[in-house]
Amino acid sequence: MNISALLTSAGINIAVCVVLLFLYSILRKQPSNFSLYFGRKLAKVNPTRDHHVRLQRFVPSPSWIVKAWEISEAEILATAGVDAVVFLRIVVFSLRIFAVAAFVGIFLVLPVNYYGQEIHHHKHIPRESLEVFSIGNVKQGSKWFWAHCLALYITSLTACLLLYFEYKSIAAMRLEHIRTSPPNPGHFSVLVRAIPWKPDESYSDTVKKFFTKYHGSSYLGHQMVYHRGTIQKLMAETEKVCKMLRSNNVGHGKNMVQSALPAGPSGTLRILSSEPESIKRKPPFPDVRTASSVKEVAAAFVFFKTRYAADVAAKVLLSANPMSWVTNYAPEPHDVYWRNLSIRYRLLWLRKIASLVAVIVFMFLFLIPVTFVQGLTQLDQLHHTFPFLRGLFKKKYMSQLVTGYLPSVILLLFLYAVPPTMMLLAVIEGCISRTGKKKSACRKVLYFLIWNVFFVNVLSGSVISQIDALSSLKEMPTQLARAIPTQATFFMTYVLTSGWASLSSELMQPMLLIWNVFRRGVLRQKDDLCAVSFPYHTEVPKLLLFGFIGFTFSVLAPLILPLLLVYFFLGYLVYRNQILNVYITKYESGGQLWPTVHNTTVFSLVFMQIISLFVFGLKQSKTAWVFMIPLVIFTLLFNEYCRQRFHPIFKNTPAELLIEMDQEDEKSEKIEAFHQNLELAYCQITLKSPDPQKSADLSHPIPSDKDLEDSTASNPPALAQQNPTEN
Incomplete structure (x- = not known):
């Protein structure tokens, strides 16, 4: 050339x-x-x-x-x-x-x-x-x-x-x-996989007994991971409800939630609640009949009182069998790829x-x-x-x-x-x-x-x-x-x-x-x-x-x-x-x-x-x-x-950084409220009340080019509320 x-x-x-x-x-x-x-x-x-x-x-x-x-x-x-x-x-x-x-x-x-x-x-x-x-x-x-x-x-x-x-x-x-x-939920959480199966108890009971025994001073709670098939049905039905709520005014939101969600043992999702505050205080599957139809997998998010305790639990070998009780740093809630958490750990290699x-x-x-x-x-x-x-x-x-x-x-x-x-x-x-x-x-x-x-x-x-x-x-x-x-x-x-x-x-x-x-x-x-x-x-x-x-x-x-x-x-x-x-x-x-x-x-x-x-x-x-x-x-x-x-x-x-942050948390009064909401952060299915300011679609007035150019970029968007689609 x-x-x-x-x-x-x-x-x-x-x-x-x-x-x-x-x-x-x-x-x-x-x-x-x-x-x-x-x-x-x-x-x-x-x-x-x-x-x-x-x-x-x-x-x-x-x-x-x-x-x-x-x-x-x-x-x-x-x-x-x-x-x-x-x-x-x-x-x-x-x-x-x-x-x-x-x-x-x-x-x-x-x-x-x-x-x-x-x-x-x-x-x-x-x-x-x-x-x-x-x-x-x-x-x-x-x-x-x-x-x-x-x-x-x-x-x-x-x-x-x-x-x-x-x-x-x-x-x-x-x-x-x-x-x-x-404070980030991922800093206080550890993902545990390959949980041993015991015929006389559920995975959830096994996790609670194990961490209460060996990490009792720092163990706070846990959230089980559920089979993707059931969760997908729940998410699909929730998405339908959200779309219906978007297309109507907020005043009819409560009635629509109660009428749109299926009830009874055959339904995949019972009425969680019609009040947003009650949603925040209840586990993801409050109804016994619904919880019994959800299949647990051998994985769970385990929560600790301090960042340092979670860091130690994520690094150490928890069991004499390296193929059981396998721990990883927990991803941030919005970063979790739920589909792969149901995979058996023994099949990963x-x-x-x-x-x-x-x-x-x-x-x-x-x-x-x-x-x-x-x-x-x-x-x-x-x-x-x-x-x-x-x-x-x-x-x-x-x-x-x-x-x-x-x-x-x-x-x-x-x-x-x-x-x-x-x-x-x-x-x-x-x-x-x-x-x-x-x-x-x-x-x-x-x-x-x-x-x-x-x-x-x-x-x-x-x-x-x-x-x-x-x-x-x-x-x-x-x-x-x-x-x-x-x-x-x-x-x-x-x-x-x-x-x-x-x-x-x-x-x-x-x-x-x-x-x-x-x-x-x-x-x-x-x-x-x-x-x-x-x-x-x-x-x-x-x-x-x-x-x-x-x-x-x-x-x-x-x-x-x-x-x-x-x-x-x-x-x-x-x-x-x-x-x-x-x-x-x-x-x-x-x-x-x-x-x-x-x-x-x-x-x-x-x-x-x-x-x-x-x-x-x-x-x-x-x-x-x-x-x-x-x-x-x-x-x-x-x-x-x-x-x-x-x-x-x-x-x-670094451990010194985590300990310093934990010491600062001890002086704060908000850390206890943060601990109470850890389980909610890693729910596979949640239902949020619609916010007219957050859920306004683009059929409403849209900004001019000058408005967009002059808008400040100092605050990141509210990710948990926007929940944009994954690329």
């Missing part, structure tokens, strides 16, 4: 980005789209409709860019929580490190690559092949490889320094978040193995579209395989389109199926929380992208032209060293297509926009606020993949670095806008994704250094080869230090 083909791809993607950004700045002003582009703010703003048709609604404006740029990190922390701040820290870290790498690469490495051999260069730069800008253009044994070594040292040491300060800052932020957060096998099979099945995509980048091979296409490919614009744009677009379309598949496999794996499910899916998507998007593309692209090169696994590092610099052109177009254009698509939300138009125009349905949580399992792997690509090619083909800088800068604006306006914070993990980010970044650094080692070996530069070994050792030692220094903070909460 030459420069003109890359410019063609860049021009297409720039045009797509500009069009989508203009459309977004107009569509976000239309009242019919407020539920789509301002979901988080509508969850807490008292709506008022602007009936006037104003010209400014149809004029593009950069107001969203200014708002996203001006918002401070403290405001984002108060609005969206620690996880959102940590995600944006990934973008900021990438901007900083690749700004340094781009400066070094463009002004130091790129001239060395371009003039690495005494060859005749084209007078017109667009006609130059992109390979002359890569390390492959440097002749063997060149004395100029010191420039590449220096660039590697500068990039690696800067990355390690930034990683250290980020890890330290985020660890402190996590501890401060725990210290300043109000089988589910994890099945999930792993399914991921491997899916990764190998994905080789088919990847090989096809790489075939499009090999124009000579296409001429040989499909002779009837030669006439078509003789046209300059067609060859540039096929080699420079089409492969990355096709790969991007296939990749849309990956996150939902990995999320399904995370559910099969048996995750007990929604954050755990997203973390598991995030890791699976990350491994999948690094393997299929990078390694398979590199190897398949090389195998197409060098089928006999892979004689054994011993040749794999050498083959990678030969193939990676030659595949830099594909990844440049991939950054343009999957990076720039996908960020514009994230702003537009095209699928939701189409559904919104269809629902309102064809189905004639009213707006229904449905704010979703941030898709960390798709966006974090995407950022880390681009970071991995950037580190790998930082000295091999530094021309990719400016493209990555544009991507991360655009992502900085887009993601801040989405976090402020669109996505709602439903649950908080306290920044637990950062260790995955840190480990992936260190892996990227080590991989960059090792590939450079093999490239230097192929180029017969022994001095550069020896000079790189201390850098690899230093990076590994740095990672081990961070693992010992910071990682335990993300796995456990």
Whole structure:
């Protein structure tokens, strides 16, 4: 591929980005789209409709860019929580490190690559092949490889320094978040599974006897987990009642509750209560006949008087049999993934193995579209395989389109199926929380992208032209060293297509926009606020993949670095806008994704250094080869230090912090009332009275664009009252 083909791809993607950004700045002003582009703010703003048709609604404006740029990190922390701040820290870290790498690469490495051999260069730069800008253009044994070594040292040491300060800052932020957060049911609760079955007593009695005997001084109570089938019926019937209550005034609410809920032994749900206060004081199944029809499972949430007692119970081995009385930290109430709590603990290891096998099979099945995509980048091979296409490919614009744009677009379309598949496999794996499910899916998507998007593309692209090169696994590092610099052109177009254009698509939300138009125009349905949580399992792997690509090619083909800088800068604006306006914070993990980010970044650094080692070996530069070994050792030692220094903070909460918080609770008079409501927090089915201010749908007046822009973001939405649907 030459420069003109890359410019063609860049021009297409720039045009797509500009069009989508203009459309977004107009569509976000239309009242019919407020539920789509301002979901988080509508969850807490008292709506008022602007009936006037104003010209400014149809004029593009950069107001969203200014708002996203001006918002401070403290405001984002108060609005969206620690996880959102940590995600944006990934973008900021990438901007900083690749700004340094781009400066070094463009002004130091790129001239060395371009003039690495005494060859005749084209007078017109667009006609130059992109390979002359890569390390492959440097002749063997060149004395100029010191420039590449220096660039590697500068990039690696800067990355390690930034990683250290980020890890330290985020660890402190996590501890401060725990210290300043109000009493949370998850801090006083432990999830117990694999409860032994005794024929003469129920699971509930077994739990009560066990913890009264061994944790009597701190044991407060427990809440059993019930079979999902029964609970699903209860939730479905409750949802029907809530919908009926929304469509009528509050004054008839009590009578509707009593008339809508089934009664008697055959009904799945008796009348809980017609008064909200009585609901708060009663267990989830107050009626004996109803309770007898609900099947308990061998799992329960056990509550303790102090955070420290719950922490100790979650860490220690409760029984001589490690397969019984298994404890975990209890997720926050809104974070619990109830479906998987009914899974037998003894089957979890089988589910994890099945999930792993399914991921491997899916990764190998994905080789088919990847090989096809790489075939499009090999124009000579296409001429040989499909002779009837030669006439078509003789046209300059067609060859540039096929080699420079089409492969990355096709790969991007296939990749849309990956996150939902990995999320399904995370559910099969048996995750007990929604954050755990997203973390598991995030890791699976990350491994999948690094393997299929990078390694398979590199190897398949090389195998197409060098089928006999892979004689054994011993040749794999050498083959990678030969193939990676030659595949830099594909990844440049991939950054343009999957990076720039996908960020514009994230702003537009095209699928939701189409559904919104269809629902309102064809189905004639009213707006229904449905704010979703941030898709960390798709966006974090995407950022880390681009970071991995950037580190790998930082000295091999530094021309990719400016493209990555544009991507991360655009992502900085887009993601801040989405976090402020669109996505709602439903649950908080306290920044637990950062260790995955840190480990992936260190892996990227080590991989960059090792590939450079093999490239230097192929180029017969022994001095550069020896000079790189201390850098690899230093990076590994740095990672081990961070693992010992910071990682335990993300796995456990310090005991001294928990004890200090417990001591502060002893001075508070509200802690006893909090203890009384612990059981209610982990009910699988609850019934709340409707609140006209909270449950007002969007058929009521909706705010103007100015109202939404000016609304403060200092208070997060009332999650327990809004109860938005899960993304």
